[in-house]
Amino acid sequence: xxxxxxxxxxxxxxxxxxxxxxxxxxxxxxxxxxxxxxxxxxxxxxxxxxxxxxxxxxxxxxxxxxxxxxxxxxxxxxxxxxxxxxxxxxxxxxxxxxxxxxxxxxxxxxxxxxxxxxxxxxxxxxxxxxxxxxxxxxxxxxxxxxxxxxxxxxxxxxxxxxxxxxxxxxxxxxxxxxxxxxxxxxxxxxxxxxxxxxxxxxxxxxxxxxxxxxxxxxxxxxxxxxxxxxxxxxxxxxxxxxxxxxxxxxxxxxxxxx
Ligand code: PXL
Numbered sequence: 392x393x394x395x396x397x398x399x400x401x402x403x404x405x406x407x408x409x410x411x412x413x414x415x416x417x418x419x420x421x422x423x424x425x426x427x428x429x430x431x432x433x434x435x436x437x438x439x440x441x442x443x444x445x446x447x448x449x450x451x452x453x454x455x456x457x458x459x460x461x462x463x464x465x466x467x468x469x470x471x472x473x474x475x476x477x478x479x480x481x482x483x484x485x486x487x488x489x490x491x492x493x494x495x496x497x498x499x500x501x502x503x504x505x506x507x508x509x510x511x512x513x514x515x516x517x518x519x520x521x522x523x524x525x526x527x528x529x530x531x532x533x534x535x536x537x538x539x540x541x542x543x544x545x546x547x548x549x550x551x552x553x554x555x556x557x558x559x560x561x562x563x564x565x566x567x568x569x570x571x572x573x574x575x576x577x578x579x580x581x582x583x584x585x586x587x588x589x590x591x592x593x594x595x596x597x598x599x600x601x602x603x604x605x606x607x608x609x610x611x612x613x614x615x616x617x618x619x620x621x622x623x624x625x626x627x628x629x630x631x632x633x634x635x636x637x638x639x640x641x642x643x644x645x646x647x648x649x
Contacts, residue, residue, distance in 0.1 A: 392421075393463045394421070394422045394423075394424060394460050394462055394612065395421045395422070395462070395463060395464045395465065395466070395612040396424045396426065396453070396456055396460075396466075396488070397409055397413065397416070397425045397467075397468065398425075398426045398449070398466070398467045398468070399425070399428060399468025399470075399496075400427065400428050400429040400470075400471070400496075401429070401431060402433050402598070403430075403431060403432055403433050403434070404434040406638075406639075406645070407433075407499070407500075407597055407601045408431070409427060411598040411605060412425070412466065412468065412601055412608075414647035415601075415602050415609060416605060416608075418627075420613075424456045424460055425452075427449070428444060429441055429442060429443045429471040429475075435640060435644070436639070437501040437503065437641065438501060441471075441503065441505070443472055444471075444475075446472065446477065446478040449475050449478050449482075450479070450481060453479065453486065457488060458486075463611075463613075464492070464609070464612035465488050465491050466491070466492040466494060466604050466608035468604070469496040469505035469506065470496070470505075470510065470514070471507070471510075473509055473510035473513040479518065480513075480521060484521060489521075490559075491521055491522050492524050492604050492607050493518055493525045493558065494526045495514055495525060495526070495527050495535065496531075496600065496601075497511070497530070497531050497534055500597050500642050511534060514535075515535060519557050519558045520558070522559065523558070523559045523560065524560045524562060524617065525560075525561050526562045526604045527553065527561070527563060528563075529546070529564070529565070532549050532550075536549055543574060543576075546565065546574075547576055547578075550563040550576045550578035550583055551578055551583065554578045554580070559579070560578060560579040560617055562575055562576070562577050563578070572590060573590045574586070577617075577618065577621055586621060586622060586625050588626075593632055593633075593635055595632070595636075595637060595642060595643035596642055596645070597641075597642040597643060597644050602627075602628055602647065603624055606620075606623070606627050606628065607621060607624045630646070631645035631646045632645050633649075634646040
């Protein structure tokens with residue numbers, strides 16, 4: 392059995408974070424382990440509270456998993472603070488955990504912060520160089536580069552610039568860009584590839600980023616090449632959005648069973 396590890400926050404509502412990751416790993420037939428970074432009190436209407444775990448204890452969880460289980464791939468989600476970013480980078484490096492997908496989560500759907508602003512630099516300097524793939528959305532890429540991204544052309548330049556920060560590849564997600572299609576750009580040292588999918592008109596988009604990065608991590612754990620993993624994960628997310636169960640009174644979850 393293949394094993395994937397998620398290093399991320401808990402969403403009590405079950406649509407995002409560690410809960411989305413574990414459901415997605417299960418969907419791909421991959422055994423899921425988890426190291427929690429923070430815990431949210433949350434539902435589809437928003438985040439009512441956030442508590443960070445001590446950074447050393449985040450590292451301790453990763454160590455416990457790594458000393459016992461074969462980790463075939465890992466992903467990171469919400470990391471909360473610069474200290475947690477440091478602890479995660481340290482543990483990932485020490486235990487040689489890879490491939491590693493880094494989803495640079497910064498805010499929850501309603502805008503509540505899930506990463507301290509001063510932790511963005513730690514993410515760039517400490518974690519990105521260890522990443523096989525980083526998966527920023529447009530807003531995260533703007534925060535990482537400190538400038539707006541408005542057009543596909545600017546997105547392509549941004550993807551190349553993020554690649555220069557040291558990750559093996561960059562998936563710049565187009566869900567937040569204008570246009571009828573959701574165009575994701577995959578930048579690797581070989582060049583930039585565009586992945587196009589129809590934009591699904593739905594308000595049930597809670598946890599889409601977590602679900603996509605978890606699906607990519609699961610497929611990498613199964614040994615798929617990166618480009619194939621990205622294409623298959625994106626097709627899964629499109630189906631998961633199309634068949635969202637409509638749970639809750641706000642931005643509901645996607646269908647992780649898709
Ligand atoms: O989708 C980003 C995200 C990641 N992790 C946790 C979250 C969210 C969004 O709400 O709650 C714990």
